[in-house]
Amino acid sequence: MLGCVIHGAGDLRVAELPAPEPGPGEALVAVRYGGVCGSDLHYWRHGGVGDFRLREPMVLGHEVVGTVVSYGPGATGPGAGTAVAVHPATPCGACPECAGGRAHVCRDTRYLGSAARFPHVQGGFAAHVAVPAGQLRALPDGLGLRRAALTEPLSVxxxxxxxxxxxxxxxxxxxxxxxxxxxxxxxxxxxxxxxxxxxxxxxxxxxxxxxxxxxxxxxxxxxxxxxxxxxxxxxxxxxxxxxxxxxxxxxxxxxxxxxxxxxxxxxxxxxxxxxxxxxxxxxxxAFRFDTEFDEALRLLAARGEFDGLISAVAPVRDAAAAFALAADRERSCKVLLEF
Missing domain, CATH: 3.40.50.720 (NAD(P)-binding Rossmann-like Domain)
Structure with a gap:
């Protein structure tokens, strides 16, 4: 499958990657759209974002939506073919922050396409991604995948x-x-x-x-x-x-x-x-989000003006041009990759 991998500052590659299989408790999602985030641009331009620096090649992307393909052992969720948004965070559930109801600042979280920990957490800019089944959210009625790609940044x-x-x-x-x-x-x-x-x-x-x-x-x-x-x-x-x-x-x-x-x-x-x-x-x-993800889905389903913030959709093979467009604030707002 094709994926979008960052190797260092200025070194973005579209490469053939092995297709994942869902493990225990995981779901396999066929990714349709992935939004290019400011943090993706920082990894591309500077080799890091804030204090998080690249130490190995990493699949980018955490704003991803698609359809359910299958589940691994012991996992359940929306049925195959269901359109879903992927919550990108997997908090540890055991640290003081998680225990205190602030899982979004979990000190040991796993976040798609993030170099905050090593080995890095590989992201969702790929044709298929395996994630914990609990991170899937079925899209509400009236919300299509294109607009749903805004769920993660709207949650922020x-x-x-x-x-x-x-x-x-x-x-x-x-x-x-x-x-x-x-x-x-x-x-x-x-x-x-x-x-x-x-x-x-x-x-x-x-x-x-x-x-x-x-x-x-x-x-x-x-x-x-x-x-x-x-x-x-x-x-x-x-x-x-x-x-x-x-x-x-x-x-x-x-x-x-x-x-x-x-x-x-x-x-x-x-x-x-x-x-x-x-x-x-x-x-x-304010850092990331937690339960706001579900609120974002409801708001996106109710309001169509969000479509006007999506300025371009590009196939993943054109990722380099899409990133350049996303970085040009005179020509774009939100740019999506299509898989």
């Missing part, structure tokens, strides 16, 4: 909004209009936010934010843009750069909440920590 966005606390009736700022930032817009609106302002350097990216439901679009490099708010109730930093965090800290109200969602570069990142003190701002991290 929903978790970030949940970390912010109640946003109903409030003004939310989102810095960064990449795919995740756009989905944060949709998640905030779904949670009842009265107004969402989005900032970015790229006009084309801001147009995708409008598709997601943003009320106000602001050029981040234009201090005179009339859309800049005086203050907001909640700010979600989705760009992964320190400047975005600085914007959030400056504009959130006294006693407000800032959620750092974008993965900042490794090492130290400067930010205006004095504002945390003088304004009693709460700075919270």
């Amino acid at each position: 966005a929903l978790h970030a909004v949940r970390r912010a606390g109640p946003v109903s009736g409030g003004h939310v700022l989102v810095t960064g209009a990449g795919p995740i930032g756009c989905l944060v817009v949709a998640a905030a609106k779904a949670a009842g936010a009265a107004r969402v302002t989005v900032t970015d350097l790229v006009p084309e990216a801001l147009r995708y934010a409008a598709v997601a439901g943003a009320d106000t679009l602001v050029r981040a490099d234009d201090p005179d843009d009339s859309g800049w708010p005086r203050e907001v109730d909640v700010a979600v930093e989705a760009s992964g750069v320190a400047a975005g965090l600085g914007t959030c800290l400056r504009l959130v109200r006294r006693g407000g909440v800032v959620v750092q969602l974008g993965m900042l570069p490794p090492g130290q990142s400067p930010f205006a920590g004095n504002l945390l003190v003088s304004r009693e701002i709460e700075l919270r991290g």
Whole structure:
């Protein structure tokens, strides 16, 4: 079968891989679509994401959907041929975080296409993937596989909004209009936010934010843009750069909440920590997701505007071109590989 393997920075290969067989407790899924995530792009461009560095070749991909093929010994789930989304995380279930109901920050989790542990966890950018059967979610009625490919990144966005606390009736700022930032817009609106302002350097990216439901679009490099708010109730930093965090800290109200969602570069990142003190701002991290995966499926089934965030679908043989397109924020939002 064909798979998409990263060997190092700039070294992405589409290769013939051995087809997997489902082991005990596992399901075999024929992958239809896989979304190219920002972390996939980081592995491709830099050989790592955050503190997670490549140490061996790894199949990329954790935003995958497809159909059930078969099950291994002792495994059950949706019947063969059922369209499913794959939850990419397998928490250990035994660490203090899992015991405390925060499995998404499990210290020994396995996550598809992640170099966080060694040997790395191979991902889902392949024609077939074997995963624990409990990670399958049958698609709700009315949700097709193409739109369902957004389930994982929408789950990330929903978790970030949940970390912010109640946003109903409030003004939310989102810095960064990449795919995740756009989905944060949709998640905030779904949670009842009265107004969402989005900032970015790229006009084309801001147009995708409008598709997601943003009320106000602001050029981040234009201090005179009339859309800049005086203050907001909640700010979600989705760009992964320190400047975005600085914007959030400056504009959130006294006693407000800032959620750092974008993965900042490794090492130290400067930010205006004095504002945390003088304004009693709460700075919270948001990492991946847990039960939001099922919520994301329901939201995707109910709302068709998400289709407008999928800017291209490319066959896996064209993965190199698809990654280049996904990295070009002037030409794309979410790019899918098709298997």
